[in-house]
Amino acid sequence: VLRYLVVAEPELGSRPTETKLVYLPFWRLSALLYSCDIGKRQRASESVSASGKIPLMGRGVFIWSTTSPSKLLGGRVVERHLADSATTALGVASLRLRGAIYPVEPFRQEHEGRGEVVAPTLDYEVVREALYRSAIEFGYSGDNIRLECQRADIVAERLSLLYYPFWVRRAAGSVAVWDAVSGEPEPLHESTAAPSVQSSPAFDELTLVELRCGGCQSPLAPGNRTVVYPCHECHTFWVAERDGLRPFEAHYARPLQRLDSGEEPIWLPFWRVECRLGYWEKTIRTVGELRSKLGIRPLPADVGAGADAGKLAYFVAAYGALRAPRLDHAARDLTRLQPELTVGEYQKGEEFRCFYAPSDAHELAYASWLQLIPGAIGKRLRSLRVQVGLTELWYLPFGAKGRELRSLTSGRRYERSAFRGVGH
Numbered sequence: 001v002l003r004y005l006v007v008a009e010p011e012l013g014s015r016p017t018e019t020k021l022v023y024l025p026f027w028r029l030s031a032l033l034y035s036c037d038i039g040k041r042q043r044a045s046e047s048v049s050a051s052g053k054i055p056l057m058g059r060g061v062f063i064w065s066t067t068s069p070s071k072l073l074g075g076r077v078v079e080r081h082l083a084d085s086a087t088t089a090l091g092v093a094s095l096r097l098r099g100a101i102y103p104v105e106p107f108r109q110e111h112e113g114r115g116e117v118v119a120p121t122l123d124y125e126v127v128r129e130a131l132y133r134s135a136i137e138f139g140y141s142g143d144n145i146r147l148e149c150q151r152a153d154i155v156a157e158r159l160s161l162l163y164y165p166f167w168v169r170r171a172a173g174s175v176a177v178w179d180a181v182s183g184e185p186e187p188l189h190e191s192t193a194a195p196s197v198q199s200s201p202a203f204d205e206l207t208l209v210e211l212r213c214g215g216c217q218s219p220l221a222p223g224n225r226t227v228v229y230p231c232h233e234c235h236t237f238w239v240a241e242r243d244g245l246r247p248f249e250a251h252y253a254r255p256l257q258r259l260d261s262g263e264e265p266i267w268l269p270f271w272r273v274e275c276r277l278g279y280w281e282k283t284i285r286t287v288g289e290l291r292s293k294l295g296i297r298p299l300p301a302d303v304g305a306g307a308d309a310g311k312l313a314y315f316v317a318a319y320g321a322l323r324a325p326r327l328d329h330a331a332r333d334l335t336r337l338q339p340e341l342t343v344g345e346y347q348k349g350e351e352f353r354c355f356y357a358p359s360d361a362h363e364l365a366y367a368s369w370l371q372l373i374p375g376a377i378g379k380r381l382r383s384l385r386v387q388v389g390l391t392e393l394w395y396l397p398f399g400a401k402g403r404e405l406r407s408l409t410s411g412r413r414y415e416r417s418a419f420r421g422v423g424h
């Protein structure tokens with residue numbers, strides 16, 4: 001768990017007397033939320049209010065309305081905060097807007113000397129569950145708000161701890177608290193019920209992993225959220241784990257088309273997830289069944305479609321372009337095409353890093369298929385079941401020229417700006 005801290009403002013003249021600087025722990029979840037709504041004439045808005053006893057702080061509200069049967073896939077960044085029970089025990093219920101406003105910095109050892117850093121007491125899994133529920137749960141009420149079907153998934157989650165500074169004065173039998181950034185007195189709540197018993201430590205031991213290829217010893221390019229590191233020298237793949245780097249099996253796909261003159265080769269990573277679909281009393285296991293039973297076929301201009309006997313799979317972008325408000329178009333096109341990939345050789349070219357884990361690819365199963373399945377009949381779409389299987393990382397070749405990226409698998413062209421800012 002990464003730890004961050006908001007710095008106190010000790011220069012404020014109004015520091016109350018006989019107080020101690022105390023950093024109280026809050027949990028923070030950052031993630032991408034994908035949700036799919038199917039139905040008629042509806043208005044949906046996200047509920048950011050506290051549900052039950054969990055103090056929440058939400059950012060971003062989205063509202064839509066539709067007038068005819070339709071399918072809506074929404075994606076956005078969510079950020080949620082949850083006060084640790086060590087914090088609520090002092091009467092501080094939530095961060096409110098503060099968590100979003102003040103700049104945070106990574107927690108460093110020297111911060112320990114400036115004030116009392118209160119250790120969190122909630123169990124990691126309890127926190128994760130509460131934040132998950134709060135981020136996915138939608139509250140709908142009112143006459144004109146009705147949802148017929150909804151499915152929401154969270155991907156690329158990051159759970160971290162945020163320490164916020166307070167001045168605390170403990171006198172006989174009473175506690176007073178001030179916000180140590182704004183200087184405002186903190187309205188205190190009754191401290192909540194006894195926190196759940198801590199069953200496991202909230203922190204792992206910090207381990208440092210040297211980013212050096214285990215094959216050829218070349219340094220690997222560091223990346224804040226990289227999941228799989230390609231070695232740019234010997235073209236092997238590595239994942240960072242507690243006790244060091246572990247080799248990872250990924251493939252470079254053989255291009256089905258040649259590079260045109262003037263095109264630069266680029267490798268983009270995708271997760272390929274073999275799966276089986278259950279849909280409206282049909283079972284779809286092969287590429288042919290996807291075409292005959294669901295009517296999902298390659299577009300006329302596409303080449304490289306796999307044979308009917310091939311195993312069904314869906315594709316999810318592993319590079320960082322997967323961001324609100326859209327799923328990655330290149331991955332969607334591959335799912336429609338169902339290309340038969342074969343292992344090829346690495347050829348010199350820029351390689352994008354891999355930001356998404358296999359678990360993210362699994363979370364996106366429903367969003368990936370719901371956007372492709374034709375029609376918008378709620379009870380049909382609700383019947384979709386996805387069973388995931390073999391999950392592999394494939395680097396697919398693209399040709400880059402000017403403002404365009406061309407898939408050397410399907411021949412399909414993409415505006416290069418769609419891949420901009422993906423931190424590769």
Ligand SMILES: [Zn+2]
Pocket residue numbers: 213214215216217218231232233234235236
């Ligand atoms: Zn290497």
